[in-house]
Each structure stands twice: as structure tokens, then as C-alpha cells.
Amino acid sequence: MDGTTPRSAPRTRTRSWWGWGWADAHPADAECAAMGALLPGTLARPLPVPDVRDLVRGLRIGAPAVEPPPALAHLVTADPADRAAHAMGKAYRDVARALRGQPGRIPDLVARPAAEQDVADLLDWAGGHGTAVVPYGGGSSVTGGVEYRGDAHRAVLSLDLTGMRRVLEVDTEGRAARIQAGALGPDLEAQLRPHGLTLRHFPQSFEFSTLGGWLATRAGGHYATGRTRIDDFVQSMRVVTPAGTSGSWRLPASGAGPSPDRLFLGSEGALGVITEAWMRLQERPRHKASAAVSFTDFHAALRAVRDLAQSDLSPANCRLLDPGEAALSGAAHDGGSVLVLGFESAHEPVDGRLARAVELARSHGGRPGGNTGPERHADGTPGDDAAVGAWRAAFLRMPYLRDGLVRMGAVAETFETAATWDRVPALIDAVRTEVGAAALKATGHHATVNCRLTHVYPDGAAPYFTVLAAGRPDDGVALWDDLKAVAGEVLHRYRATITHHHAVGRDHRPGYDLQRPEPFALALRAAKDALDPRGILNPGVLVG
């Protein structure tokens, strides 16, 4: 999912085992029913919030197929509820399956290493006992990245890294920190704050995802332009593989051969377990400015965004919402598109850049929003345009609302891609048309297929789609799988990537296999065999 500036949450709240985020943040039954009423073909009443104890009983989750050795026993649990909560990520498919009491394969064990050596010891043991190891950070994968499929392994161990969550060193002079992979977003920012520094990587999942997960999936942050992908902030990494532990040097840059870090970035747990990284940090921004610009013509708005991406202005936020997306998020209700612009800087005022960006958008027919929001954010920076505030609030609430719709029997999911500018307009039209048609044919009801641009580049953009459709009673996730296959065909036809920042996981394997060059697949398989000769690391992801 794409990102914006989040607020950290108190630590006493309980995570939902079946749905997104905090258990207490999910919409109540009445709100679910109200949302469902807006989407033809959904249920009259929401499916009940599932109790994990029912699942444990219903599936008879019992003794694991393997037992850890005494030396590692203190790191490992076979508690059924804990195992059930580690069985899947947080995609629509996962939520829908949890609601129906039909999760993926339940791991036999959950391990919580406290140190790098624990990870190495656990891999050693697992390799000798036919046990697959699925690395698990915040568990927010929306592409089947943290579940085990099939039965090729005797047992499955979910390797939960969140016990390794400390900022170990801070280099204030060089603005970098050594951070353990299991640190959740709010955790690591809280530890950096006393140093006046910030990683400033805010994916939508910020509260519920870890540094290690960001690195393993090449996460995209909240910056809409420029260096936003986590890759660019890596100074060095440590990765435990069954063939040994890899530690790259702390370097601002190097031209010594292909980048070692770039092989492990995006490796999704298939080549090794990332345990820590030196990350490049920034000063906290002291100046912010934001505005919303409305467009009657979506294609004119696309041209405005392209011009902005090719300018020197470097907006931190440059999100274009199509009419459906603008209405859904409350940013506009007049059938127009809305461009949400934001600038930030630690060093100097950004109002001039915002003004020039708005002027550029106006030259493409954009109408700057007249509303003004709060004069100041809580952190003292200037407040937002009302449309910007509406969009941000809706943005962080969106995954919870998705789960509410799923409880109404709806299909509610997002997917994203990236393509060069020459393909973007037709690609967006084709996804909307073809996925909408497939949903109508399958359900007899019109589906909602909205689009926003989350990240923009001088040479292209990342369209992000939201699909809301009536489900088919009792067919589980087959309808979504069908719609996703239609979407995948469109992406392939336009040579648009199967994922811009949601990762490949297991759900995107067909598209990924079509996209990657075959010689690279050969090289990756060979690397996998060299580093993980017993094939225990996140089997089915990327290779194998």
C-alpha cells in the first residue's frame, strides 16, 4: 500500500489476528452494514468477527510436527492461537479466509529470535529437520508473502523478527543508524527522535510493518517523487543465510561489482533473513505546505502530474485521485479528479515550490481548492487544505473499511503497478474497463474500480487500483482470484510491472515469472541454491 505521514499508536492496543491493524479500530457492525448498503449484491448483515479460539478448535490445531531442541526452546512457541495469527498476511484473500475459518496452512511453530545468532541457530536446526522457515515481520503482506503453501516440507516455522527491534547505534554526523530488522515503524522512529533524526519512510502499513519487511519487499514510502523506495536508504545490511551470514560494509556508495545489498533487497526471505541494516536518515522537516487541485479532465491531470514529475520541484506528495477515488476518500464529490500536493523541507520554506506546482497544475486546467484546513499540525508545521486532510484521514482508515466490506461478503482489495508515461493513460482505462466487466459478468453487479497515482517519476507513474465488488456467496476467494487474473493479463499486455511496492509473494508469481528475464531467473535460482541448498527459506516465493 502506499504511504503518508502516520501517527504512532499507544502500545497497549491489541492487534487483530484476522484483519488489518488494531482490533479496536475495526468498524462496528452498523458501519459495515451501512457500507455494504452502498455496494449492490452484498450481504444484509456482516459476517461475525471471528474468534481465534473457534479457529483453533475448528481446525484442531494441535501438536506441531517437529519439536525444537532444548537449546532453542526458549525462542519457540507452539501455542495454537499464536500459530494461527502467523498463518497469513493481511490481503483480502487472507481476511476473507480468516472470516470463513479457512486460513492457509497453520505453522507448526512460531520462533521469536532475540539476536542474530538465534536466527542462524534456528536456520541450522530447521535445515536439518525438513522445516520450512517463513520470515515474519509485521505480518502486513498483501501478496501471500508470509504463508506457507503446499506440503513439501515436514513442518513450517514462522520466524517472527519483532523481538529484534532496537536501534543499536546512531551516527549523527553521517546521519545513519544501525537498526534491527524487527523494528516496527513507530518503534524505530521513537528511538530515532531523541537524536533529531528520522528515517521518514511511511508506507501505509507503517504501524504494522518492520524495517526488515520493508527491505525484503523493496517497500515504497510516502514520498511521491524522488528517492522514496527503501532501497535508496540502505547503507549496509546483514543477512543470515543457511550458507553463512552476509555483512556489507557501511558505504555512502560503491562501484565494486554488482551491489550485494541489491541482491538481498526484494529477496522476500527466499535468499536469507535480514537481521539489521545501517539506514540513511534525515533531519525532521520543519517546513511543510500542501494543497489540493481539482481537474475536470483526468487525462489533463495526468499530463499535469507528468510535468510536475519532470520539473525540479520534487513534491513530497503528488497523489492524483481519479473521480471515484476522490469521492471515496471525501476529497471531492463533483465528479472531478483531485491532485493532492505536499512539500516538506528541513531547511527552508516550501511555499514557493508549492505555489509554482499549483501554477503548473493550473496551466493544465487544474483548479486550486479553496478550502483551508487546520492552521497547524500537532507537530507545529502548517496545516492542510481540507481536501488534503480528508484524503489523509481516509487513507489511513482505508484498510479497516476494506475489512468491514469483506465482512459484508464483498470483494474489496487493491493492487498496484508502474508503467512508462506513454502507457499510463491506456493502461488505467483498460484495467478499469476489463476488471469492471469481469466483475459484472461474474456477479451481475457493477463493481467499483478506482485509480490513484501513488508515486510518480520523470519517466512514468505508479497507478494504484481499488476494486470493490459484490462477492459470490460461499465461493471463498475464487472471484477475487479471477479478477486478479484479469488485471494481471492487462498489466502484462501493457508491460506494466506486476508490482510497484506490494512485492511478489505467492499471489504475484505468475505475473512475476512472465516479467523477469529468463537469464535473470536462472541466476536467481542458482543464487538460491547456493545460499539455501536445502530449500527451506520461504518456499514458493520468487523461486522454487
Added chain:
Amino acid sequence: MDGTTPRSAPRTRTRSWWGWGWADAHPADAECAAMGALLPGTLARPLPVPDVRDLVRGLRIGAPAVEPPPALAHLVTADPADRAAHAMGKAYRDVARALRGQPGRIPDLVARPAAEQDVADLLDWAGGHGTAVVPYGGGSSVTGGVEYRGDAHRAVLSLDLTGMRRVLEVDTEGRAARIQAGALGPDLEAQLRPHGLTLRHFPQSFEFSTLGGWLATRAGGHYATGRTRIDDFVQSMRVVTPAGTSGSWRLPASGAGPSPDRLFLGSEGALGVITEAWMRLQERPRHKASAAVSFTDFHAALRAVRDLAQSDLSPANCRLLDPGEAALSGAAHDGGSVLVLGFESAHEPVDGRLARAVELARSHGGRPGGNTGPERHADGTPGDDAAVGAWRAAFLRMPYLRDGLVRMGAVAETFETAATWDRVPALIDAVRTEVGAAALKATGHHATVNCRLTHVYPDGAAPYFTVLAAGRPDDGVALWDDLKAVAGEVLHRYRATITHHHAVGRDHRPGYDLQRPEPFALALRAAKDALDPRGILNPGVLVG
């Protein structure tokens, strides 16, 4: 070598077979002697400019060990002079060996493919005939990247890509172009100019290096900050390997697994032959401004540069010359350091950014230079500060002067690295002290060891060293190899990279093998074996 804005040269000039660049640009004997007189312990008269015909006679370069098949014969030559000119790159080691008539192994054949299929056919044939293939672009390697060492192969083919030098497609809307790998810098810029676009990648070797060489070695361009490495400008690449041809999709970004392009970037011909790439382009800059700032205290200057690198100012040029380097280039003669600053933009004036950068430098004790240079460059952009102009002229002339000094029997070479800010000051001091001491001990004469920062980052910098030392009569390149080993030990002690942008080649293998994590080496070897099972591709580079 690092970069600045070059001028393209007329096409009728002749390339030097033994030294840098154009044959007619080398200093005359009298200039060589004058330079030598400044460096104690050098020869009284320059070594003669070598004639390739003497080399051919002296080495009895005769029939190649293999003959190409009739179908490929039109692409291949066994001409001895052509082969001799492809035997080495342009490092000090290469020039010194050429002057002494002792080049590396002469390739048996030189092939000039005209199309990607030619490359595939040549690799197929070579693989079946025990023939090593050494990809060759502009031949400007300074790390032994284009020579064959040893005798493990029956024959050696130098694969000269410069016949494939066309810009094949231009996407003006998305600012990208599909460019063949053999295009030299001036060639590709000339083809882009009618479209109003530029790659704007100007390594010091710009005139004598190719896109394919830049990609294979992860070249650094003239931008001192921000996105300067060629990697960041790659949209997609095609690479011919013995196991098949790899073609990545044109994408502005993707999060689908580890980046395929990043495996081939920096692969130095060991994994495949890069044949073309879609490259991200820019508009030509319309606004430029530059200035020089002097510092009495080099360490204060380092802090100024760090502050600049951590600011929002993004100078295009931010080169810090230490006192020796400033004197050598004519930028200063008062024993101080000089910071050369430059800004450029296609969209808006940059004088304000320059003024703020100068002010920031002044806050660290810098004194802005009072001289002003030409009011306008030939391209209409504003002129330079005189110190900036002096530096730029000296910069492009430097490699020719190096060769002049080598003719005087001197050791004259550069090497570069990168390290985090906390290590930069002590690292620079240690290199100067220890390499200087080693040269004094070996030759009895004081050597010159200068330093400049070529590229700077928020978290570190790339120091670039120039070593000028008296040679030892008739010992070939052993003295330099000894000095380079001393330098390598210092770099390793400070965990500074063995190369920031000169590549690994064969000369940097010891340092590279120490630097790269062993699991990554395992993965790279496995990838090499999968893509090049017969081990014909640039043997000895990176792996094998």
C-alpha cells in the same frame, strides 16, 4: 576517473594506441621534460612514443590460435595492430607497459558485432572453441578490465562493441531513449541533441568510453551530489549471455523481486554482454552558475562539504581540492584548499542556490574567489569563476599529462574510494602519509599524493587520489603495484570501498574479494556458472 562537462571532438582524429585519448593531444617531448623536471628522480629525456608496428614486429604477433567460421568472418579481424590496440586499457600500468613494449596478452581476434544477434553468435562460437571473450567499449578501463591474463583459454577474442552505437528510439514524452551499448559519449549526445534531450552523464573518460562500459562498470558522472551513478538512469537493459538474452521491461520503477538490472550493472562483462539500454534522459540545462571557495583549513572544508551534501541545495559540482590538487590544477597557489561549486537547472535560475552554498561555505571559514571568468560559455550559459575554469581545463587535460609523466619514467596514477563521513578525514590523512612514505622508501624521493573529493553524499564522500612518484628504472610496473597494495591496505583498514567508480577489473580483485560478503560471492559465482557455464566471459573479473 570522475567527471565534468566535456566538449565533443571532431571525428577525424586518431586514437592513441598506447596512451590516453587522441594521439595528437599528447604533450610534446619538451613539455614532458618540463613536467619531469618538477618531479625529482625522473628521467632526463622522455621515453619515445611507441610505434605499434614496432610492437607487432617485436612480439611477432602472428596468426591467431583460432579462426572464426565463415559466417562470422566479416565481423572479425586478426590484424596485429588492431589486436595490439585492444590488449589493454588505459591505466598507468597499461601505458607503462606499452611504452616498454611489454603489453598484456595480445588477443587473437578482434570482433566488431553490428547487431545483438552477432554478439550471440560470437559467444556461441567462442564457447565451443575454448575462446575467452573480453568485452571492449572505449577501452578506457583503468583497472585491467579489458585485458586477458593467464593462459587458461586456447584463444582470446576482444569484443569491440563500438560498431553498435546508434540511438534506436527516443521517447520524448517520457524522456528516455534506447541506445546501443557501443555508443561513445559524444556519439550518443550528438544523436540526442536534436530531440532537446541529454543523458548528461559526463565521466572524465566521456569522449573515450561507451554506454555499455558505463553500465558494466557502474560509472559515476559529473554530478557531485544526488543521482550521478549511471545505475539510476537505467530504465531497462538487454544483455546477451551464453545462456540466453536477458531483456528487462521498460519501467519507471518496480518492486518485483531483486532488480534484474542491478545484477548486470557492475558485472564488468563477467555475466553477459550488454547490448543496449533504455536510458532516462533530461532536458538540457538552461541555467548554470559556478564559483570557487578557498579554505585555509582542509578539515574545515571537509565539514563545509558535508553540510552542503546534507543540505537541500544539490550542487551539480561540489569538488573539494586539497592544497596539492589545487596547485596542480592551477585553481590555487597559496597553499589552501579550493571548493569548486556549480549549479545547473533546465527550469529556473540557480544563482540563489549558489549564493546560499557560498554562504554556507563561508560559515566554515571559506573565502569566495574574487576572480570572474568568461561571461558566457559557448553554449550561452553564464561563465565560470576563473578558478573553476582553470580546474576544468586541467581536469580534462590530466590524463594526457599523466602519460607525459609516464614517458619521463614517473609513476603517475589515480585511485579512488568512498567512505562514511566519520572515516573520511583520517582515511585521507592515512593514504597520503602511508603511500607517500612507501614511495619515499622505495625511490628515495618524495612523492606527491594529492586528494580531491569527486562525489559527496549526505552520509559520506568519495576521495580521489593522485600519486606522482619517481619511478625505478626498468622495474616496469612493480613499484606502482607495491604502492597500490599499500593504498589497498589503508582502504581495507578504514572499510573504504576498493572503488567508487573505477570498477574492479583485475587490478582491484584482492581488495574486492576482501570487501564483498562471502555469501554474496557464493551467489555471484553461482549466477556466473548458470549464465556462463563454459567460463568464457571476461575471465578473472569479479569471479573465477
